[in-house]
Amino acid sequence: MKTLKKSTIFLALISVGMSAQDTIMPLWPKSIPNQHQSNEEEVISKSDDGILWVTNVQKPTLEVYLPSKRNMTGQAVVIFPGGGYYGLAYDWEGTDIAKALTANGIAGIVVKYRLPRSKSITEGKNVVPLQDAQRAIRLVRSKSEKWNIASNKIGIMGFSAGGHLASTLGTHYSESVYEKQDEADDLSARPDFMALIYPVITLGAPSTHTGSRTSLLGEKPTNDEVDYLSNEKHVNKDTPPTFLLHAMDDDAVPVENSIMFFDALREHNVPTTMHVYPTGGHGFSLALKDKKLKGWIDLFFDWMANLD
Template sequence: MKAHGKLSLLVVLFSMGMSAQDTIMPLWPKTIPNQVESLEKEVVEYTKDGIIWITNVQKPTLEVYLPAKRNANGKAVVIFPGGGYHGLAYDWEGTEIAKALNVKGIAGIVVKYRLPWSKSITKGKNMVPLQDAQRAIRLVKSKAADWNISENKIGIMGFSAGGHLASSLGTHYSDIVYQKQDEIDDLSARPDFMALIYPVITLGVPSTHTGSRVSLVGEDPTDEEVDYLSNQKHVDGETPPTFLLHAMDDEAVPVENTTMFFDALRAQKVPTTMHIYPTGGHGFSLALHDEKLKNWIDLLFDWLDNLD
């Protein structure tokens, strides 16, 4: 290869590397709320099923997947992977979902949010995920023009405990949970829509997911802490339109989480679609190997196409 050819190839490879790096960005421009510097390290490993499992998140980020510009329809979904507020099933309920959205022209943006049990979080552990969620959607809104996204078509999606975080954002978007760091924090944190997939909704017994509850509010929470993050209690007429999906035989997160949220949304006349499958269990993600469930995401795409 001639010298100028090698140089051109290096420039291309360097540019590709820079572009890839630019798809991951920190949430916080200054200090990370409620957190101190520590010797703790983020842990990234694989489960026995080959899922990327992240624990001990120290620096929350956005990972951005954009469709080709000619395919983009202006919609974006901010995605919160599940993991019981103890870890994040980062590809299974995060990056793989973003890629599936891209196929339909939708931007998929995965949030690597902090987990309350980390020792570097010194106070307000139960508020830390919501801090990251509010900041995430504000940051996406601030980048709408750069990312070819419509400002009024930015929604959220969460799986399991990530569904709890998404529903927390959808019901507590106007609550002040951190101090302003820049002009981005002047933007509304209200999502334009929500998709909640086998979500944890309540922290109340008997329907809660015990692992998520303990990770988020501890073994002996106050009634106030439980009520604040039992999100069916905070639905109002401004709660965003919502898509709900669950399986009846979910033994980890009882299906009552979804049905009680549907009832609360219906009572407030919030446009809502709910799909309950008889089987499927918990944590099925795209369910590509389940003949009954594998097309569930098409129901989501149809719903998104018909949003006002």
Template sequence: MIQWPILNGNVINNHFNFIKTLKKSTLVIILISVGMSAQDTIMPLWPKSIPNQHQSNGEEVISKSDDGILWVTNVQEPTLEVYLPSKRNMTGQAVIIFPGGGYAGLAYDWEGTDIAKVLTTKGIAGIVVKYRLPGSKSISEGKHVVPLQDAQRAIRLVRSKSDEWNIDSKKIGIMGFSAGGHLASTLGTHYNESVYKRQDEVDDLSARPDFMALIYPVITLGEPSTHTGSRVSLLGEDAADESVNYLSNEKHVQANTPPTFLLHAMDDGAVPVENSIMFFDALREHNVPTTMHVYPTGGHGFSLALKDQKLKGWIDLFFDWVANLD
């Protein structure tokens, strides 16, 4: 166990760099002090080889933007970072979180660990996925499917730990922001597809989320409503129509797509609100339970929106929704 006295840029870099030096089978418990003690576990996703990846000299980059957001790029070893409420407070629910960043980086705290910590205050386990990004030079093939490989493995791994973490294996949902919302909706519509070779008994478990929360998500890769940056990062400049259609997730909703919570702002200038509307319409067409909240203002990338008097209550709407799922 390592004691970090304060969470700052240097400590975060040390935190991630330390994890990168560990063997993939190692489980690390780190106690981070941020005014109150919060225990998190960081563990690798893949027990053997990482699919579609070769050895390279590339290094993961951790940096802070001018507005203080922790960004992770060039992910080399995908991981889970797990935040668990105290046992007496646990509802049995867990939410696996996919931060956004246009498939070029991960807003790791802003749309990841900050969210996980808030979930624990309501007795919900919050689990952040540091997933691989298609632009990494270590990706050897099939770059468009690499994030989905990590997403499928992540939910299977969480499900395999349900007893150990006091989680109900039938109450494991996902939450994604922006491009992370695209990945979450990809998992929610492509969970039963075989996208990597089995590595252990974990891969025998279901990858279907029990529910989804998509926060200002990229849904379609088609024109005119796609987020061009996400599309280019994932598929390249001249993507084939087949690839675009495969990852335009409004086209793959079925009756067994998980119940979905959608949140968007009408004035989102990066990811048009039509993304959520299209997904809502597809869910409704297939009789999938869904709730959508569209705010008139808020823009894009607002995370918890704690400084926006109108938007800051969205997380409570989510808590009410998830507490009343059948």
């Protein structure tokens, strides 16, 4: 038994040594805004199809994956997993994506962000995910020298509801939504680029994802609340260059979400690329088992390589 424990410790140390660059760090150094302590507990579970789900997030974090220094491009992508603002598909649309990025020399940083349904959130439930998103990119920017990342090459990627959060950050990055906690909060929260993968964009009928809207705004939101987070309405000339990906047969988040955002970006002369596949449905992540879809990540890498 003692030998088994020693072996386990030894293997753990090897594992830590091999992943010394992979770090989990708290998002907020002091108090977490709009939150109070409650008896609610964070839940980590696996779905029937094996996806690691996180619900009731209490302490938002960054999980950082860095490629070896010699392979680094200097680019970084901050990743927002989806889950309808009810949970986070944490490996499927988070850590799996980060690992794919690091294999191509790009830092991948997964955000475990708070969800509006949490009983620990005291006020401003609709703005809490944006607080975490703004803080996440500022914190990454503050660590750019330490992590060998170029401070002007930090983008974001979001999936489904995480795509809504990413597009919210890309269109509301300049708004003050929390009190400064440290020097990182003096830095810009503007992403240098965005990748929105089968994203929720609008909260308006008929094209929204009803579950995401209800989780974020409740059952009976006002028109102003809906308009504020219908992000196709907030694009301007300073919105970051955007990569959009969707499937035409997505019956959860209609493809019109990406089309509306593309049209708004084009109207304001924001560089954008959109790929719409005829099939694929929703929530396909890397789509490694789909012959037609599995190459989408390579299209994204090519797009990143040609950013100005």
